[in-house]
Amino acid sequence: xxxxxxxxxPRHVLDDAVAAQEFFHSRGWTxxxxxxxxxxxxxxxxxxxxxxxPDHLVGxxxxxxxxxxxxxxxxxxxxxxxLPMHFPVVVTALTAMLQEPFLLHGATAxxxxxxxxxxxxxxxxxxxxxSGTFNALGxxxxxxxxxxxAVRLVLGNLFEVxxxxxxxxxxxxxxxxxxxxxxxxxxxxWSSVSEERIGDPYASAVTAMAAMAPRQLMNEWTTIPEEILxxxxxxxxxxxxxxxxxxxxxxxxxxxxxxxxxxxxxxxxADIRQYVFEQARIHRRDWAxxxxxxxxxxxxxxxxxxxxxxxxxxxxxxxxxxxxxxxxIPPWLGHKSRAVTVPVGACVDC
Amino acid sequence: xPIEVLDPTWGDGAAPFALADRLASLEGAVVGVISNGKQGxxxxxxxLADELQRSYGVADVDVAVKSNYSAPxxxxxxxxxxxxxxxxxxxxx
Numbered sequence: 001x002x003x004x005x006x007x008x009x010p011r012h013v014l015d016d017a018v019a020a021q022e023f024f025h026s027r028g029w030t031x032x033x034x035x036x037x038x039x040x041x042x043x044x045x046x047x048x049x050x051x052x053x054p055d056h057l058v059g060x061x062x063x064x065x066x067x068x069x070x071x072x073x074x075x076x077x078x079x080x081x082x083l084p085m086h087f088p089v090v091v092t093a094l095t096a097m098l099q100e101p102f103l104l105h106g107a108t109a110x111x112x113x114x115x116x117x118x119x120x121x122x123x124x125x126x127x128x129x130x131s132g133t134f135n136a137l138g139x140x141x142x143x144x145x146x147x148x149x150a151v152r153l154v155l156g157n158l159f160e161v162x163x164x165x166x167x168x169x170x171x172x173x174x175x176x177x178x179x180x181x182x183x184x185x186x187x188x189x190w191s192s193v194s195e196e197r198i199g200d201p202y203a204s205a206v207t208a209m210a211a212m213a214p215r216q217l218m219n220e221w222t223t224i225p226e227e228i229l230x231x232x233x234x235x236x237x238x239x240x241x242x243x244x245x246x247x248x249x250x251x252x253x254x255x256x257x258x259x260x261x262x263x264x265x266x267x268x269x270a271d272i273r274q275y276v277f278e279q280a281r282i283h284r285r286d287w288a289x290x291x292x293x294x295x296x297x298x299x300x301x302x303x304x305x306x307x308x309x310x311x312x313x314x315x316x317x318x319x320x321x322x323x324x325x326x327x328x329i330p331p332w333l334g335h336k337s338r339a340v341t342v343p344v345g346a347c348v349d350c
Numbered sequence: 351x352p353i354e355v356l357d358p359t360w361g362d363g364a365a366p367f368a369l370a371d372r373l374a375s376l377e378g379a380v381v382g383v384i385s386n387g388k389q390g391x392x393x394x395x396x397x398l399a400d401e402l403q404r405s406y407g408v409a410d411v412d413v414a415v416k417s418n419y420s421a422p423x424x425x426x427x428x429x430x431x432x433x434x435x436x437x438x439x440x441x442x443x
Binding site: 007009010011012013014015016017019020023024029037038039040043062063066071072075076079103105106107109110111153157158159333336337 | 351359360420421
């Protein structure tokens with residue numbers, strides 16, 4: 001039996017591609033943008049590229065016990081604009097998101113409105129044309145945009161994570177359209193995010209994190225690592241007072257213009273993590289200065305770190321070559337959801 | 351030219367659930383409340399427990415509080431639920 005014959009999803013015959021657009025939009029199966037019609041042929045091409053049969057079980061959503069098959073992921077990936085060579089990254093992203101520590105249901109249902117941030121590492125970035133330089137936090141390239149969008153369509157179509165349905169976000173943020181970053185491994189001596197998290201320097205891997213919107217900062221007026229990181233830590237502290245005090249996985253994005261100062265001083269990612277761990281903390285009484293005095297209570301002198309330990313900081317090398325900017329990406333809600341890293345091609349539960 | 355496309359949704363393959371038998375009355379029943387645990391819910395669920403006992407003759411109200419309001423109820427709460435005649439799944443903020 002061919003892959004096309006093995007596809008189990010219901011089929012719809014429509015007049016033409018234009019009719020297909022309206023068919024998908026009218027059923028709430030899109031994010032509002034046009035989609036690529038998922039014909040059996042192109043869906044089968046994705047599965048064939050990844051070497052997965054249609055009924056391959058990628059994972060089970062822990063709360064509602066929904067089985068997620070490769071076929072359904074491929075259909076949504078095609079709709080998002082993915083090419084077959086992008087599909088293994090989509091499968092890996094969902095594999096990570098379906099691990100229990102990620103807390104997919106809570107993270108996607110919460111009024112907090114986080115998005116799923118994907119960080120891609122390893123050779124697959126270059127194989128599929130991902131870029132970790134210019135416009136790293138935006139639509140930097142076709143692969144990144146389509147892979148991130150595929151995740152959003154999967155959430156909507158497989159888990160009803162649509163505004164007003166499972167998604168109860170008050171605001172959400174623009175990363176919910178698509179949010180996928182390739183780390184700029186070629187332009188840094190640092191070990192990659194995935195190497196630091198799973199220990200394999202050669203693997204392609206995807207890290208998924210339930211993340212709030214990035215907070216951009218700037219410090220072009222020093223070359224001293226501690227001073228640069230003081231700006232990052234201040235932004236984290238601002239998030240802890242203005243948004244959430246709870247510790248969890250924060251990510252910081254460091255562009256080349258700032259990385260060169262760390263490189264010159266011999267600072268590794270571990271050095272950065274340790275310094276930020278020590279500096280990014282506030283006292284509960286700090287809430288009084290931002291209008292939250294009513295919940296300070298008798299805990300004013302209690303110290304709250306942003307990170308449970310240094311390893312909870314994810315340091316990402318990415319960004320265009322010019323500009324002393326940086327970004328802090330806060331966790332959705334402290335430690336309720338944990339970042340998960342999975343190698344491409346791994347079968348976690350096999 | 352006609353085009354054939356595949357359905358992207360999870361579909362109607364939901365696991366079958368059967369509703370529990372309805373109680374004819376709450377009189378003398380033990381009612382459980384599973385609170386999602388958000389701070390602002392405490393007074394509401396305490397008030398609900400009082401009202402159930404005062405107005406509906408409920409014998410006892412057992413309020414169980416989840417440790418993580420974004421995650422399913424823990425096993426020890428489900429164990430307690432086996433002793434309840436009815437339960438309220440409480441989501442508050």
